[in-house]
Amino acid sequence: MEKRTVIVTGGNSGLGYQCAKNIAMKDKDYTLVLACRNPEKAAKAIQDMKTETGNENIYSVALDLASLDSVRTFKELYKKENFPPLYSIVCNAGLNRTPLEYTKDGFEMTFGVCHLGHFLLVNEMLDMVAEDGRIVFVASDMHRPPIMMSLTAPAFTDAYKLAYLGKNEKPSGKDMNLRYSMAKLSNILCVYEMADRLNAAGKKITVNAFNPGLMADTNFMPTGSKVKKALISAGSTMVAKLTNRYGSGLTSGKELAKMITEESFAGVTGKYNDRGTITKTSEPSYDKKAAKKLWEQSAELLKMNQDEMIL
Numbered sequence: 001m002e003k004r005t006v007i008v009t010g011g012n013s014g015l016g017y018q019c020a021k022n023i024a025m026k027d028k029d030y031t032l033v034l035a036c037r038n039p040e041k042a043a044k045a046i047q048d049m050k051t052e053t054g055n056e057n058i059y060s061v062a063l064d065l066a067s068l069d070s071v072r073t074f075k076e077l078y079k080k081e082n083f084p085p086l087y088s089i090v091c092n093a094g095l096n097r098t099p100l101e102y103t104k105d106g107f108e109m110t111f112g113v114c115h116l117g118h119f120l121l122v123n124e125m126l127d128m129v130a131e132d133g134r135i136v137f138v139a140s141d142m143h144r145p146p147i148m149m150s151l152t153a154p155a156f157t158d159a160y161k162l163a164y165l166g167k168n169e170k171p172s173g174k175d176m177n178l179r180y181s182m183a184k185l186s187n188i189l190c191v192y193e194m195a196d197r198l199n200a201a202g203k204k205i206t207v208n209a210f211n212p213g214l215m216a217d218t219n220f221m222p223t224g225s226k227v228k229k230a231l232i233s234a235g236s237t238m239v240a241k242l243t244n245r246y247g248s249g250l251t252s253g254k255e256l257a258k259m260i261t262e263e264s265f266a267g268v269t270g271k272y273n274d275r276g277t278i279t280k281t282s283e284p285s286y287d288k289k290a291a292k293k294l295w296e297q298s299a300e301l302l303k304m305n306q307d308e309m310i311l
């Protein structure tokens, strides 16, 4: 295999760490770049991953997806390192932020990090991605929330409403969870639209979405006392198993890594991989007008210039 670089956002923890580790283990010609916001956590993850895999080609480049400056600076920092050719970007970092928080640019945090930050990152980096490169967005089955949270699968209407929640609005926990659903629906709409645009531009780069399932072994679950965490973790694992939503960082990380390393994914694009099986997403996620509107409004919100918009 020729030398290749794979960027994994949020590669210091949970699913991102496991994905990066499995790629690093597959072949020492893979260089892994963990794109992380916390340098200490990144350094520790690199050390652990080198020990676990025996691959010495593991690095980090600073990236805070909650800051557009940081996302734009990432490309410059990355270029200076002269890594082998860029083959893949795994858009994995994410959070479900309650109580309400805002990014440095004033966007609601969950939508800002999960969708807007990654949208900008991928568009910025696209001209460096290899001809047969692969891009993956980590989405979630929460784009179609369980029936007790929402009777119908949510549909996208307006990116401005997702980005700018009124400062005086006080959304309930349920509303905030639906915002996470919308952020993950946005990841899927973005994948479908990007796949169409890449195809129309005659590019062979593939882009797909991935659902890892409900994982209680990552840092995603709410923080709190050890007892509280253990109870939430046990409860959600039981519900996830009963409802066929179970995942884990260990197993889902392997499946996610395969989307980058395995020949079976060559040429596969515009698909949703649910823990190893290509499946359908919610009906509203196939709304092409919605996907186009999300794309155009995202570019407006991010004030992207022509150089940043190849597609």
Ligand SMILES: NC(=O)c1ccc[n+]([C@@H]2O[C@H](COP(=O)([O-])OP(=O)(O)OC[C@H]3O[C@@H](n4cnc5c(N)ncnc54)[C@H](OP(=O)(O)O)[C@@H]3O)[C@@H](O)[C@H]2O)c1
Pocket: 009, 010, 011, 012, 013, 014, 015, 016, 035, 036, 037, 038, 041, 063, 064, 065, 066, 067, 092, 093, 094, 095, 113, 138, 139, 140, 141, 211, 212, 213, 214, 215, 216, 218, 219, 220, 221, 249
């Ligand atoms: N856990 C689940 O049940 C579940 C289910 C479906 C989908 N997912 C998705 O899976 C992905 C990985 O989550 P996980 O479960 O592995 O959780 P995790 O262990 O908390 O990992 C999340 C990663 O995202 C990083 N991150 C958060 N905000 C960031 C920012 N502003 N800039 C850069 N990096 C940032 C975190 O960095 P720090 O370490 O510095 O915080 C961490 O590395 C997420 O996209 C999540 O939405 C999770």
